[in-house]
Amino acid sequence: MTLRLVLALSLDGRLAPPAGGAAQIGGAGDREVLEQALAWADAVLLGAGTLRAHGSSCQIRRPELFAARQQRGAAPQPITLVASRSCTPAGFQPDWLFWRQPLQRWLVAPAPVGQQPPSGFERLLPLQGWPELLAQLRAEGLHKLVLLGGAQLAGALLQADLVDELQFTLCPLLLGGEHNWLPAQVRLQPQRWQLLESRPLAASELLLRYRRSGNS
Numbered sequence: 613m614t615l616r617l618v619l620a621l622s623l624d625g626r627l628a629p630p631a632g633g634a635a636q637i638g639g640a641g642d643r644e645v646l647e648q649a650l651a652w653a654d655a656v657l658l659g660a661g662t663l664r665a666h667g668s669s670c671q672i673r674r675p676e677l678f679a680a681r682q683q684r685g686a687a688p689q690p691i692t693l694v695a696s697r698s699c700t701p702a703g704f705q706p707d708w709l710f711w712r713q714p715l716q717r718w719l720v721a722p723a724p725v726g727q728q729p730p731s732g733f734e735r736l737l738p739l740q741g742w743p744e745l746l747a748q749l750r751a752e753g754l755h756k757l758v759l760l761g762g763a764q765l766a767g768a769l770l771q772a773d774l775v776d777e778l779q780f781t782l783c784p785l786l787l788g789g790e791h792n793w794l795p796a797q798v799r800l801q802p803q804r805w806q807l808l809e810s811r812p813l814a815a816s817e818l819l820l821r822y823r824r825s826g827n828s
Contacts, residue, residue: 613750616777617759617766618649621793622785627763630789641813642781646670649779651677653690654754657720659765660696660704668709670760691716691754695739695765699723700730720745742772763791767798775824778805782818 620638621627628637638646650656650672658669669692672678678688692715694701699721710717711732718735729736739745749757759766759775769775805822813819 613746613755613757614776615746615757615759615769615774616649616653616779617770617775618646618779619761619766619793620646620781620783622783622787624786624788625793626785626787626789626791627761627793628789628791629787630791632789632791637783637785637787638781639783639815639817641815641817641819642783645779645781645813645819647672647674647677649758650690651681652756653758654686654756655691655693655718655749656758656760657693657695657765658760659762660694660701661764662760662762663694663708663710664703665762667705668713669715671713671715687716689713689715690758691718693718693720693737694733696721699727699736704732742769742774746774763793763795766793767795770794771798771800773801777808777824778820778822780820781813782820784816 619627620642622637650670656669663669671689681688694717696719699719701719701721717733718737719729719733720737720739723736723738725738727736727738737745737748759769766775804825806825807820808823809819809821811819
């Protein structure tokens with residue numbers, strides 16, 4: 613399995629302005645490479661807090677990406693996995709766009725095996741640990757996973773040494789504040805990453821894609 617973290621960042625490594633809220637700092641260039649990552653993926657993983665902030669998930673809109681997925685026999689959109697600390701997440705609103713998006717919605721949460729998913733979700737995957745979850749996803753035939761955040765979820769998976777690739781859109785902004793892409797409490801062993809791709813995007817944005825050294 614390949615797990616790719618995809619984020620838009622300011623020049624000072626922030627996900628959002630100091631006041632917080634939905635992290636939407638990327639422009640047209642970021643949207644293009646985000647959709648390309650979604651088209652590559654079998655599934656998308658995001659935290660419940662990120663879903664609460666946005667009320668929706670990212671989806672593919674470009675016809676040529678739909679055609680490429682259809683050609684390889686994939687569904688039009690990758691499955692959306694929402695990671696939650698509870699199998700009955702609080703604060704989920706029935707009027708969110710998320711429930712009307714053309715997506716398969718699976719909930720990932722601590723739960724007994726066999727428990728039924730809450731309303732709006734097709735599946736409930738019991739979360740016993742991140743390595744166990746990734747093994748279950750592989751068994752389901754899901755081998756390419758895009759991680760869209762938030763920062764706590766990204767930090768947990770990086771700390772568990774489970775992230776294989778980093779895809780950053782560097783946006784020409786200085787934001788300041790506390791909303792770093794990697795939480796301060798995350799403790800990592802020093803890691804070296806290999807540059808796979810670097811190219812300018814629209815509106816002075818820059819794509820940077822890395823793979824963790826040692827991964828084939």
